[in-house]
Amino acid sequence: MLGLAGCSSSGSSGGGSTSAGAVASGVASSTDTVAASSPTGTQIVISDFTFAPSALTVSPGQTVTVVNHDSSTHTVTAGDKSFDTGDIAPGKSGSFTAPTKPGSYPYICTIHQFMHGTLTVR
Numbered sequence: 001m002l003g004l005a006g007c008s009s010s011g012s013s014g015g016g017s018t019s020a021g022a023v024a025s026g027v028a029s030s031t032d033t034v035a036a037s038s039p040t041g042t043q044i045v046i047s048d049f050t051f052a053p054s055a056l057t058v059s060p061g062q063t064v065t066v067v068n069h070d071s072s073t074h075t076v077t078a079g080d081k082s083f084d085t086g087d088i089a090p091g092k093s094g095s096f097t098a099p100t101k102p103g104s105y106p107y108i109c110t111i112h113q114f115m116h117g118t119l120t121v122r
């Protein structure tokens with residue numbers, strides 16, 4: 001464990017474990033296609049240092065919107081740099097273009113490298 005968390009500028013608010021935003025926003029209540037472990041769509045939402053969905057399937061070359069609902073700046077950056085939103089400030093959104101080559105593309109937030117997700121192109 002290297003102490004990479006150098007961003008001490010973001011004020012230590014101390015872990016206030018507010019149970020405010022229960023993420024139970026009933027995402028998949030549709031009864032038809034339940035089995036999809038990697039939902040299709042064009043949007044990734046960041047909140048509480050988590051990408052949602054953590055695995056997303058998109059079409060080749062599709063524009064994917066990334067919405068940052070967190071209180072910290074984040075990025076969505078492919079491990080092979082094939083896509084990158086750059087910094088997305090809190091409350092802002094960004095976008096990137098999915099690779100045109102089908103495959104599985106792990107990505108991270110370059111600021112918080114423990115944050116990771118997977119984009120699947122097919």
Ligand SMILES: [Cu+2]
Nearest residue numbers: 074109111112
């Ligand atoms: Cu981040």
